[in-house]
Amino acid sequence: MPLLSVRNLDVCYGVISALQEVSLEINRGEIVTLIGSNGAGKTTLLRTISALVRPRRGAIFFNDVEITRLAPHEIVRRGVCHVPEGRQIFANLTVHENLLLGGYQERDANRIRASLDRCFSLFPVLAERREQRAGTLSGGEQQMLAIGRALMSKPQLLLLDEPSLGLAPLIVRKIFQIIREINAEGTTVFLVEQNAHMALTVAHRAYVLQTGRVIKSDVASNLLQDPEVKKAYLGG
Ligand SMILES: Nc1ncnc2c1ncn2[C@@H]1O[C@H](COP(=O)(O)OP(=O)(O)OP(=O)(O)O)[C@@H](O)[C@H]1O
Ligand SMILES: [Mg+2]
Known part of the structure; x- marks a missing residue:
């Protein structure tokens, strides 16, 4: 049984479609990363999991219980905690x-x-x-x-939205090292990143999001070697 299961999620902002038929699973103990360019829909997916955005279609299950229509604080209480883009401290x-x-x-x-x-x-x-x-x-x-x-809040699942954004390389390495430590102590991590190289290095598995659709998923080390991923996200 996966810890988190996202099934056929469609999300729109008015008439603009941000996510289409997005499905993914995160197992207990994993670091899973979602990579994708600007505007691909990464933040939208995390905000939908946290119930800050409502999907048009699809469902989200946590520990096998549907959480799609719960309030944001209920989702936190169940063990999903979100570190938003831009930190918001x-x-x-x-x-x-x-x-x-x-x-x-x-x-x-x-x-x-x-x-x-x-x-x-x-x-x-x-x-x-x-x-x-x-x-x-x-x-x-x-x-x-x-x-x-x-x-x-001792989450079971930590959602991280671009933790490396705007930070110097040395600090980025430090942050990723801490993400590994947090995971080693038992917290499952879903990491959204534009820094695909670092994200694929730290994660066990990965999904690639392109204009609102998941176009690939694999073990992270395979995606690091994938020619299309290299060309589009790893600078060639
Ligand atoms: N509140 C909103 N209202 C209307 N459109 C939005 C809103 N938030 C996001 N969008 C649009 O939805 C799409 C996905 O945006 P989202 O922020 O999820 O992408 P992202 O992958 O997180 O991008 P970035 O890497 O720049 O953070 C984009 O086309 C964006 O313009
Ligand atoms: Mg974003």
Whole structure:
């Protein structure tokens, strides 16, 4: 049984079709990546899984239960957490306050403390800067904060929308290394990326989205060698 199953999803914005008959599966323990160019529909797919956009057709199952028509907070409560494109941290709140907001569904102070400790051990820089306002962090630190905030709700499935966007190569490598660690500790990851090379290097399996359709899916290492993928997404 897959952890997440997306079946024949059609999504439109008014008359514009953004996704057509998109189907994919994510198994427990995997890192699955979705690669695709600007405007392919990657963000739309993540927003549909999180119920921020409603599909015209199709269904989404999590742990074999249909979640297509649930409210966004219900989806978080079931264990799906979304790190949005552009991070969307609260710039005027401190690092610590941003993290606490990520754990808002947890009432038990000890468990909140344990989640904070886990975040700070994954991202020591956030511990050093815990009383600093989030808006003053560097881009890489803000991405770490956005991921840390998502982890505060202890998701089974972490949705990451272009975590490497706009970051220097060294920081990108660091972020991908942390994604591996998070996965090694048991969190399933669905990673949306334009940085196809890094994404295919870190992922187990991958899907290629082109103008709203899945045109390929395979083990990530096969796609790294695929001539069409190389030409279109890996710079030749
Ligand atoms: N709120 C919206 N209203 C109308 N059209 C939208 C909206 N959001 C996205 N679109 C359109 O839907 C298509 C898919 O956009 P989406 O943002 O999902 O792509 P993406 O693959 O995430 O692109 P990028 O790599 O630039 O982030 C695009 O043609 C986009 O213009
Ligand atoms: Mg996007």
